[in-house]
Amino acid sequence: MSAATAASWIDSRLESGVRVLTIVVGRLDSKLHPRKxxxxxxxxxVAGGERRYVLNLSNLRYTNHTYGILQLAFTAGNALHNTGSRIAVCGLKGHPRRAYLYADVDRFIPEFRTERQAIAAVSAESAIA
Incomplete structure (x- = not known):
């Protein structure tokens, strides 16, 4: 997948064999940033054969419980279900991190402070998610 095929609010790049998807906006809006x-x-x-992902949310400064961080996590879980893929989240701070941890999503999609830690985790032999 090239960056040109991704939405303008998602930066997509390959780093050490891991697809890193960075949300480049500070606040998600369901009308401007559709989950589809x-x-x-x-x-x-996934169609291109990729199975390791990191969702970098370091730019995200605000979220609500209806849309935002939780919606991204659930969308990722649904899209990657039964594909043998591994995914981790990184870069969460402040309110978005509190919402993520409060909802206990880190039980299914582990959260790391840095992108490097997340890449190492999904690159490990044992599956995370």
Missing amino acids: EFAQALVDA
């Missing part, structure tokens, strides 16, 4: 665009970025990567 995020899901399509994942589906395209």
Whole structure:
């Protein structure tokens, strides 16, 4: 998947064999940033044979419980279900991190402070998610 096929609010790049999807906006809005665009970025990567993903949310400063961080996590889980893929989240801070941990999503999609830690985790032999 090339960066050109991803939505403008998602930066997509390959780093050490891991597809890193970075949300480049500070606040997600369901009308401006439809989850179907995020899901399509994942589906395209899976179709291309990729199985290791990091969702970098370091730019995200605000979220609510209806949309935002939780919606991204659930969308990723649905898109990658039964594909043998591994995914981790990194870069969460402040309110978005509190929402993620409060919802206990890290039980299914582990959260790491840095992108490097997340890449190492999904690159490890044992599956995470």
